Amino acid sequence: xxxxxxxxxxxxxxxxxxxxxxxxxxxxxxxxxxxxxxxxxxxxxxxxxxxxxxxxxxxxxxxxxxxxxxxxxxxxxxxxxxxxxxxxxxxxxxxxxxxxxxxxxxxxxxxxx
Amino acid sequence: xxxxxxxxxxxxxxxxxxxxxxxxxxxxxxxxxxxxxxxxxxxxxxxxxxxxxxxxxxxxxxxxxxxxxxxxxxxxxxxxxxxxxxxxxxxxxxxxxxxxxxxxxxxxxxxxx
Numbered sequence: 001x002x003x004x005x006x007x008x009x010x011x012x013x014x015x016x017x018x019x020x021x022x023x024x025x026x027x028x029x030x031x032x033x034x035x036x037x038x039x040x041x042x043x044x045x046x047x048x049x050x051x052x053x054x055x056x057x058x059x060x061x062x063x064x065x066x067x068x069x070x071x072x073x074x075x076x077x078x079x080x081x082x083x084x085x086x087x088x089x090x091x092x093x094x095x096x097x098x099x100x101x102x103x104x105x106x107x108x109x110x111x112x113x
Numbered sequence: 114x115x116x117x118x119x120x121x122x123x124x125x126x127x128x129x130x131x132x133x134x135x136x137x138x139x140x141x142x143x144x145x146x147x148x149x150x151x152x153x154x155x156x157x158x159x160x161x162x163x164x165x166x167x168x169x170x171x172x173x174x175x176x177x178x179x180x181x182x183x184x185x186x187x188x189x190x191x192x193x194x195x196x197x198x199x200x201x202x203x204x205x206x207x208x209x210x211x212x213x214x215x216x217x218x219x220x221x222x223x224x225x226x
Contacts, residue, residue: 020218042200042216043157092156101202104156112221 002027002095006105013083013112020079021108023093028073030097033067037090037107046091049076055065119201122220130191134220136184136201136210145204146177148186150197157200160186183205193225198222 003026013019024030032049047055047068055068070076080087088111096102119136126132136145146163161168163175163184174187184201200216 042218043214044216045213047215100145101159102163103159107156109154 002029004093004103004105005096006093008108009106010021010109013110014036015084015112017083018081019083019110021091021093023076023078024047025074025095029095031075031095031097031102032070032076033094033102034068034076035077035092035094035104037092039089041081043092046078049078049093051052056097080110083110085112088112115159116205116215117201117203117217119199119217120220122221122222126191126222127199127225128191128193130224131187131189132191132222133188134186134199134201134222136186136217138182138184138201138203138215140203140205140215141182143182143203143205145190147202147214148173148184149200149202149216150177151200152161152197157216160199188222191195191222193224196222196224 005024034046035043036046037043045057046061046066047057047059049055049068049070051070051073065081067079083094090109092104093108094102094104117138118159124132148160148207150160161170161175161178163177167176172189176185198219198221200219203215
């Protein structure tokens with residue numbers, strides 16, 4: 001399966017700031033996704049990153065808070081904007097094809113002070 | 114009703130034991146099914162896909178009952194290294210976002226010497 005690299009692996013940020021997380025894949029992939037896993041919870045899909053167009057956001061997530069870029073088939077970024085302590089979470093990117101299992105990057109552990 | 118529900122756990126078992134996890138899903142249009150494993154502070158990793166006819170991979174057996182909307186995972190001869198959280202995952206494949214995976218909250222397994 002594809003090798004998925006996320007940066008940074010962890011960060012501690014001040015409230016009100018923004019952080020951009022990068023996801024790089026070693027091969028071209030059809031679909032890329034961004035998830036959030038809050039402490040003690042399972043994964044929740046934030047959005048599907050679409051190459052060359054605006055991301056498709058799930059209910060409860062908006063572009064102003066979580067802008068996403070996907071300039072090509074191997075790279076995507078997720079920005080967590082105007083952070084608050086409630087945004088402390090693990091953020092994961094994944095790649096996959098329709099109806100196939102997804103494979104995950106090793107995640108970005110974000111803590112907001 | 115939650116979309117994917119799993120045994121609450123945790124399961125604490127001795128080495129060599131057989132342990133079974135159950136999962137139910139609410140969306141009858143669900144298209145594909147998976148078990149993922151997540152180690153502490155790590156990303157989820159695909160354990161196995163689940164097929165209608167049932168499938169086996171070494172000590173692991175997965176079964177799907179579409180009529181009852183029920184998925185199971187059986188682990189035989191448990192090893193210490195099996196200790197992890199096991200996530201039941203369903204692909205509901207709606208609209209154009211056919212990569213949408215719905216994750217259960219997971220069942221924690223702890224295998225003791």
